[in-house]
Amino acid sequence: MKSWMPFEWIAAIRFLREGRMQSLLIIVGVGVGVAVIVFMSALLSGLQANLVKRTLSSQAHIVLLPPEEIARPQSPAAGISLRLQKQAQRLRSIDQWQQIQARLEGLPNIAAISPMASGPAFVVRGDANKAITLLGIDPVRYSGVIALPERMVAGQLRVGAGEAVIGIELAKDLGADIGDKIRVTTAGDATETFTVTGLFDLGNKGVNARNVYVSLRSAQSLLDLVGGVSSIDISLHDIDEAERLASKIAAETGLTADSWIKTNAQFVTALTSQRVSSNVIRFFIGLSVAFGIASVLVVSVIQRAREIGILRAMGASQGQMLRIFLLQGGIVGFFGSLLGSGLAWTFLMLWRLMARNADGSPMFVIGVDPGLVAIAAGGASLVGILAALLPARRAARLDPVVAIRG
Amino acid sequence: MADPVTHPVLQLTGIRKSYGSGETESEILHGIDLRLERGEFAALIGPSGSGKSTLLNLIGLLDRPSGGQLFIDGQETGQLDDTGLTRLRGQRIGFVFQHHHLIPAFTALENVAMPLLVARGRPDAEMFEQAGRLLDQVGLAERKQNLANQLSGGQQQRVAIARALAMSPSLVLADEPTGNLDTHSADDVFALLREVNTRLNTTFLIVTHDRRLAARCDRIIEMVDGDIVADDRVHDKLPA
Ligand SMILES: Nc1ncnc2c1ncn2[C@@H]1O[C@H](COP(=O)(O)OP(=O)(O)O)[C@@H](O)[C@H]1O
Ligand SMILES: [Mg+2]
Numbered sequence: 055m056k057s058w059m060p061f062e063w064i065a066a067i068r069f070l071r072e073g074r075m076q077s078l079l080i081i082v083g084v085g086v087g088v089a090v091i092v093f094m095s096a097l098l099s100g101l102q103a104n105l106v107k108r109t110l111s112s113q114a115h116i117v118l119l120p121p122e123e124i125a126r127p128q129s130p131a132a133g134i135s136l137r138l139q140k141q142a143q144r145l146r147s148i149d150q151w152q153q154i155q156a157r158l159e160g161l162p163n164i165a166a167i168s169p170m171a172s173g174p175a176f177v178v179r180g181d182a183n184k185a186i187t188l189l190g191i192d193p194v195r196y197s198g199v200i201a202l203p204e205r206m207v208a209g210q211l212r213v214g215a216g217e218a219v220i221g222i223e224l225a226k227d228l229g230a231d232i233g234d235k236i237r238v239t240t241a242g243d244a245t246e247t248f249t250v251t252g253l254f255d256l257g258n259k260g261v262n263a264r265n266v267y268v269s270l271r272s273a274q275s276l277l278d279l280v281g282g283v284s285s286i287d288i289s290l291h292d293i294d295e296a297e298r299l300a301s302k303i304a305a306e307t308g309l310t311a312d313s314w315i316k317t318n319a320q321f322v323t324a325l326t327s328q329r330v331s332s333n334v335i336r337f338f339i340g341l342s343v344a345f346g347i348a349s350v351l352v353v354s355v356i357q358r359a360r361e362i363g364i365l366r367a368m369g370a371s372q373g374q375m376l377r378i379f380l381l382q383g384g385i386v387g388f389f390g391s392l393l394g395s396g397l398a399w400t401f402l403m404l405w406r407l408m409a410r411n412a413d414g415s416p417m418f419v420i421g422v423d424p425g426l427v428a429i430a431a432g433g434a435s436l437v438g439i440l441a442a443l444l445p446a447r448r449a450a451r452l453d454p455v456v457a458i459r460g
Numbered sequence: 461m462a463d464p465v466t467h468p469v470l471q472l473t474g475i476r477k478s479y480g481s482g483e484t485e486s487e488i489l490h491g492i493d494l495r496l497e498r499g500e501f502a503a504l505i506g507p508s509g510s511g512k513s514t515l516l517n518l519i520g521l522l523d524r525p526s527g528g529q530l531f532i533d534g535q536e537t538g539q540l541d542d543t544g545l546t547r548l549r550g551q552r553i554g555f556v557f558q559h560h561h562l563i564p565a566f567t568a569l570e571n572v573a574m575p576l577l578v579a580r581g582r583p584d585a586e587m588f589e590q591a592g593r594l595l596d597q598v599g600l601a602e603r604k605q606n607l608a609n610q611l612s613g614g615q616q617q618r619v620a621i622a623r624a625l626a627m628s629p630s631l632v633l634a635d636e637p638t639g640n641l642d643t644h645s646a647d648d649v650f651a652l653l654r655e656v657n658t659r660l661n662t663t664f665l666i667v668t669h670d671r672r673l674a675a676r677c678d679r680i681i682e683m684v685d686g687d688i689v690a691d692d693r694v695h696d697k698l699p700a
Contacts, residue, residue, distance in 0.1 A: 061577050068565040361563050367522060368575040368623070369550020372542060454522045458557060459513070 062374055065365075066381035073354060077386065080350045084390020084438070087343040088430050089397035091336050095426060096402055098332050102325055106293070109321060110314060112256040114168070114199045114287035115296045117317075118154070118303065119310040120146040145173045147282025154307055155286065163299060165291050166198025169283040171273040177266060178237045179228040186224065186266045188238060190273020199289040202254060202267075208232055209252035213269045218248035221262030222255045238266065244276045343390070343434070344441040347383050351445035355379065355452070362449055363457025372450040379446035380439050387438025391431040467534025469630045469663040470496040470519060475528035477514055477686075488514050489686045491528065496631070499661040501654065503674035506683035512667045513635055515683070519665065520633050521549040533630055550579050554624030554662075556634040561620040562608035568595060568619045569604040575626045594622035598652055614645030621652055625662070632656075634666045638673065650676065 070077040148154065151169055158167050171190035176183060193211050197203050202219075203211050209232040211219055218236065220228075230236055230250055239245045248268060255262055274280050288303075290296055296313035304311040315322050355362070362375055477489040488511045496502060504512050517523040518530065521537060530537045532552050537545065554575075562571045570577075572591035577583055595604055598618040603611060611619065617637060624632050634653065638646035650673050657664050666677065674680050675694065682690040 059582070061581055061583075064577070064583070065565075072565040361565075364555075364557075364561075364563060365574070365578065366546070367520065367549070367555045367557075368578055369546055369627070370578045371546045374578065455517045458517075458522070 062377040062381055065378045066385060069354070069358065069378070070382055070385060073357075076350055076354065080346055080386050081390045081393060083346045084343050084387060084434060085393030085397055087339045087346075088391045088394025088434050089401065091339055092395055092398035092426060092430050093401045094332060094335065096398065096423070097405070098328065102328070105321075105325070108257060109318060110293070111205075112200060112258050112261045113314055113317070115290045115293055115314050116288040116300045116303065117312045118148065118286040118288065118307070119312070120148050120284070121308055121310060145277055145279055145284050147171075147279050147284055148286065148309065151283045151286060154309070157307075158286075158288065158303070161299070161303075163291050163295055165289045166195060168192065168195040168199045168287040169270070170196070170285050170287060171270055171277055171279045171283050173240065173273075173277040173279075173284060175238050175240045175266070175276065177224070177228065178239065179230055179234070182228045184224060184227055185264075186238075187264050188240070188273055188276060189265055189267050190270040190277070191267055192270055193267075196267075196287070199287045200256075202256075205254045205256050206252050207255045209250070211254075211267075212251045213267055213272075214251075215269065215272065216246070216248055217251045217268070219252040219254060219267040220250055221265055222253050223259055223263035224266065225250070225253050227263065238268075238276060240276045240278075242278050244278070246272060246276055248272075340433075340437055343387075344437050347386055347438050347441035348444060350386075351379060351383060351442050352448070354382070355445045355449045358449075359452060359457040362452050363454040366452070366454040367458065375452070376446045376450040379449045380442045383438035383440075383442025383446070384435045385438070387434040387436070387441075388431055390438075391427075391434035394434070395427040395430055467531070468495045468497050469500075469533060470494065470665075471529075471531040471534075472519070473529045475515070475518060475525045475530060477511070477518060477523075478526045487526075487686065489518075489525075492686075492688060494681070494688065496663050496665060498630070498663055499657070500679060501657045501664045501677050502666065502679040502681055503677040504665055504667045504681050504683065505669070505671070505674050510683045511686045512683055516633050516635050516665070516667060519631075520553050520555060521545045550575060551627055552630045554627065554629040554632040556617070556620050556624050556632065556637045558636040558639045561616050562611075562623075564608045567605050567607055568600060568611065571608060571619055572622045572626055574623060579627065591622070591626060594625055595619070597656075598622045612645075614641050614648060617641065617645070617649050618652060621649070621656070625656060625660070628660070629662065631663045631665065634664065636667050636669065638668065638670065646670070646673070 148169075155167055155169060158164060168191065173188055175186050175188040177186050178184075191213065193202075193213055197211070206219075207222060209219070213219060218238070220230070220236070225231065228236060232250055232253065234250050235247055236250060237245060237247050254265075256265075268276075270283070274282065277284070290299065293314065297315045300311040300313035300316070303309070365375065472492050472494040475489055475492040475494075476487060478485050478487045480486055492515060504515070506512055514523075518525050521532070525538075532548060535548065537548065540548065562568075563574065566574065569588060569591050572594055573583070573587045576587040576590065580587065592601075592604060595601060598621055600611075600615060600618055600622070603615060603619075608616060608619070617640075621637075624634075632653075637653070638649050641649060653664055653666065654676070656662055666673075668674050678694055680690070680692050680694060681688055682692075
């Protein structure tokens with residue numbers, strides 16, 4: 055006997071060890087439940103993180119626009135409104151954008167701020183003629199918002215005077231390559247010729263066919279926005295805070311602030327409902343684990359009635375009996391969760407081996423988070439103790455006379 | 461706390477016990493008066509179903525009487541809650557049962573130390589030394605590390621007696637302690653009880669069917685149908 059261990063712990067452990075088969079079976083049962091929960095959680099969070107990452111690879115977390123901007127490419131009618139805008143509306147710029155940018159820099163949770171002058175244009179090369187979105191950027195600032203440097207597939211991200219970076223889709227449409235010249239024309243009939251310095255692939259066909267990056271200055275003059283910007287892109291450290299921060303910025307600056315959560319509302323709703331349904335599944339797995347533990351302990355209390363009676367006759371209190379059985383539940387939950395985490399880890403390793411893209415690279419990266427294992431261990435121990443409540447109360451209230459006569 | 465020297469170890473006045481309620485209520489004990497002094501070695505005999513075990517469970521504070529008063533070492537027990545009864549039971553009373561004596565998940569030594577462990581909450585070296593001495597005294601020095609079910613019936617009963625003595629109780633209650641043993645083992649176990657009684661002056665109340673063993677006690681109390689019908693002092697070595 056370990057001298058630091060209280061009586062209740064000693065008795066709980068001995069009882070579990072004595073009922074070896076029962077204890078082992080229920081620990082395996084708890085383990086399988088925990089393994090499914092951990093595996094499912096890891097899979098889901100890996101999947102969702104991957105989806106969010108893909109979605110946000112070509113989007114800012116928050117976009118600031120002038121106050122009454124009407125036509126934004128957001129609805130299925132985007133193409134139409136783009137054309138209407140081109141004919142009817144002059145691009146609006148953000149007033150005093152430098153001051154706003156300076157103020158934003160003081161806010162917490164902001165990772166990068168990138169002012170931009172953008173608008174519709176046409177690009178012409180030889181016979182080919184394409185509608186595009188012209189984006190004037192500061193490449194260093196813009197890279198803080200969208201990981202464009204990582205997405206360059208040819209050339210480099212360089213937008214000096216007369217230089218442009220285009221997507222691979224547009225390059226194909228125009229038959230253009232690095233070093234070739236393209237001509238950009240806007241609604242106001244402003245025209246400039248650019249040399250292609252880089253090709254990017256942002257993983258989105260529309261974006262790859264439409265976006266043309268040039269220097270902020272070139273875009274400003276082509277779009278008749280001299281000195282101004284049409285939007286400010288913001289990226290955050292904690293993307294879940296996007297909506298809150300967007301409302302705050304909108305209230306403070308009077309600008310329109312769109313968070314990625316709002317612009318991707320359907321996507322976010324899908325993610326949320328996926329999480330809700332997985333929580334429901336987790337809850338029911340937890341419930342069946344709890345019932346398993348409870349039923350094993352109920353049987354154990356009946357089997358041990360005499361021993362309970364003898365212990366009571368020797369001066370063991372109701373509280374001591376209660377704790378002995380609560381502990382058995384907790385211990386079974388704890389060891390079950392360790393087993394379950396080990397199983398989940400094995401499943402995840404197998405998953406990594408099997409779930410691969412056509413080129414052999416992992417489909418997406420998932421791992422067993424030590425925090426998740428700790429939560430599983432704590433949660434399963436707690437579930438075990440709760441499941442043991444009823445049997446433990448029975449043990450405590452057992453009439454020692456009946457138990458001994460047994 | 462009452463002073464055990466000036467009070468009888470056990471005093472019962474008008475103890476009644478009924479089971480059931482209303483129509484099905486039946487009274488098993490009809491007003492028992494009984495007094496046991498320190499160091500008495502008493503047998504409780506009577507036909508099966510006469511209420512001996514019921515009475516022993518009441519005295520052992522495992523059950524509550526339906527009426528009457530019960531004093532242990534001069535302390536009235538009627539007002540105690542379950543915690544108080546449990547504590548008094550643990551400190552003052554030792555049990556030896558006929559069946560299911562020991563807890564099989566523990567060794568002989570651990571079984572003997574169990575009342576001390578229950579009372580103190582954590583194991584310590586001293587309690588195992590004491591348990592070891594008790595096992596030496598009941599002649600099981602070689603069996604300390606055996607699990608309970610690796611012992612013979614007589615050996616198990618010796619362990620149970622050692623365990624009953626662990627808390628140095630004032631009163632040991634034994635319900636047919638030799639009922640399950642062959643004659644030879646029964647004699648040994650009985651002799652052991654007697655020896656403890658002589659050496660430690662512990663009070664014993666022993667239920668037995670065996671008239672031969674009862675005759676070796678100082679006092680024979682006979683029950684029939686829930687009443688004490690005879691109470692004879694066999695030897696004259698008793699305190700007055
Ligand atoms: N829990 C109980 N409910 C109802 N009757 C009981 C209960 N326990 C004992 N009895 C009855 O009380 C009587 C005395 O039993 P008991 O004390 O065990 O007798 P003994 O030990 O002398 O053989 C018996 O008739 C028995 O049926
Ligand atoms: Mg009986």
